Amino acid sequence: MLEVLGNRTYRHLFAAQVIALVGTGLATVALGLLAYDIAGSEAGAVLGTALAIKMIAYVTVAPVAGAFAEVLPRRRLLVALDLVRATVALFLPFVTEVWQVYVLIFVLQSSSAAFTPTFQATIPDVLPDEKDYTRALSLSRLAYDLESLVSPALAALLLTVISFHSLFGGTVVGFLASAALVVSVVLPSPTATIRRSIFERTTRGLRIYLATPRLRGLLAICLAVSAAGSMVIVNTVVLVQSVLHLSQEDTALALASFGAGSMLAALMLPRLLDKLADRPVMLAGTGLLILGLIGASTIESFAALLPLWFVIGIGYSIAQTPSGRLLRRSAHAEDRPALFAAHFALSHAAWLITYPLAGWLGAKVGLPITATILAVVAAAGFLAAWRLWPAVGDDKQPHVHADFPDNHPHLTEGTDQNGFGHTHAVVIDEFHPKWPREH
Numbered sequence: 001m002l003e004v005l006g007n008r009t010y011r012h013l014f015a016a017q018v019i020a021l022v023g024t025g026l027a028t029v030a031l032g033l034l035a036y037d038i039a040g041s042e043a044g045a046v047l048g049t050a051l052a053i054k055m056i057a058y059v060t061v062a063p064v065a066g067a068f069a070e071v072l073p074r075r076r077l078l079v080a081l082d083l084v085r086a087t088v089a090l091f092l093p094f095v096t097e098v099w100q101v102y103v104l105i106f107v108l109q110s111s112s113a114a115f116t117p118t119f120q121a122t123i124p125d126v127l128p129d130e131k132d133y134t135r136a137l138s139l140s141r142l143a144y145d146l147e148s149l150v151s152p153a154l155a156a157l158l159l160t161v162i163s164f165h166s167l168f169g170g171t172v173v174g175f176l177a178s179a180a181l182v183v184s185v186v187l188p189s190p191t192a193t194i195r196r197s198i199f200e201r202t203t204r205g206l207r208i209y210l211a212t213p214r215l216r217g218l219l220a221i222c223l224a225v226s227a228a229g230s231m232v233i234v235n236t237v238v239l240v241q242s243v244l245h246l247s248q249e250d251t252a253l254a255l256a257s258f259g260a261g262s263m264l265a266a267l268m269l270p271r272l273l274d275k276l277a278d279r280p281v282m283l284a285g286t287g288l289l290i291l292g293l294i295g296a297s298t299i300e301s302f303a304a305l306l307p308l309w310f311v312i313g314i315g316y317s318i319a320q321t322p323s324g325r326l327l328r329r330s331a332h333a334e335d336r337p338a339l340f341a342a343h344f345a346l347s348h349a350a351w352l353i354t355y356p357l358a359g360w361l362g363a364k365v366g367l368p369i370t371a372t373i374l375a376v377v378a379a380a381g382f383l384a385a386w387r388l389w390p391a392v393g394d395d396k397q398p399h400v401h402a403d404f405p406d407n408h409p410h411l412t413e414g415t416d417q418n419g420f421g422h423t424h425a426v427v428i429d430e431f432h433p434k435w436p437r438e439h
Contacts, residue, residue, distance in 0.1 A: 023174020066341025205338030217389025224381030261313025285318025
């Protein structure tokens with residue numbers, strides 16, 4: 001998996017991603033302490049609102065940002081967004097009112113909503129070989145999981161010698177270092193495309209996404225992933241400290257078990273995906289999430305919780321890590337920023353549903369019933385993915401273009417099916433505005 005770091009451009013981009021992630025992790029810890037400093041006992045409500053603002057920014061801003069990422073120079077765009085994030089982090093220690101936190105968080109997360117899909121859409125152009133790209137996806141998953149473990153530990157260590165306000169300084173340094181690493185490489189420029197209106201560019205990614213069977217299945221899998229992830233992220237602290245009456249250290253250990261399972265799966269996935277197709281692998285991961293949620297409804301001891309969270313972590317990584325491969329093969333290079341932005345928005349819309357569902361149900365009806373309901377949500381996602389994402393015929397489709405003249409250049413692509421049209425790998429574009437039916 002580490003072989004892809006031999007590519008200098010990707011190595012610098014990956015380093016930029018890791019440093020920015022650590023900076024964001026430090027900001028997350030500092031934001032919780034800042035909220036308590038400002039709001040006291042109402043800190044939970046402040047953080048809950050900030051999390052909702054984050055998701056709203058992701059869902060609404062990403063498609064618009066994807067429209068501009070299609071035409072703007074990517075390196076300049078990524079650097080500018082890093083600088084905006086660094087500026088916001090610079091202001092955070094000086095806020096004194098809750099509304100100021102909300103405004104700065106919206107600006108910060110809006111910048112991230114533009115940065116992340118643009119960054120993700122650049123990697124397939126930097127690593128055109130699918131095996132290399134698969135390894136890069138696993139490496140990226142590993143970076144996210146390691147950050148969730150390293151950032152809190154690093155923050156705890158730093159807080160022994162500095163105030164929490166100074167943690168925001170680490171975030172500023174992280175974003176500035178990320179910008180410097182992006183500046184140090186040459187990135188592929190957006191491909192010249194057909195002139196489109198802002199509205200058309202903004203909605204294009206969503207239209208491609210929802211018209212492609214494998215991506216409709218991916219969206220259903222994202223619902224299952226968010227259901228299981230919300231149970232772990234929202235209710236682990238309640239389960240460990242309120243139900244099992246254990247310590248904060250045990251809460252951290254439970255979350256670490258989840259992260260360890262996810263990291264193990266990320267390490268295994270490149271070899272697994274060399275041998276197996278994406279669909280059965282991702283559905284298997286989704287099945288693990290359902291079983292994990294069913295198990296979560298019966299937990300009575302910490303000894304049972306740790307292996308169960310480990311299994312959910314494995315399913316969590318297996319179900320979602322290959323998604324970049326599906327997005328990559330579902331659009332032409334010029335449409336990838338818009339498509340990645342659409343996925344970013346739609347997948348976070350699923351979290352916007354399941355986050356409050358997990359929290360509200362946990363408080364109102366108890367954790368066993370909450371886990372059962374979320375298991376039903378995940379099972380619905382599994383069944384929808386099974387139906388929406390065909391096991392066969394999802395890639396090369398024989399089809400006809402009845403309105404094309406016989407000498408149209410596109411008709412020379414693929415192979416002729418005995419007078420029933422031609423066959424080639426289909427993506428939604430000007431020649432295929434809808435997914436073709438098999439003839």
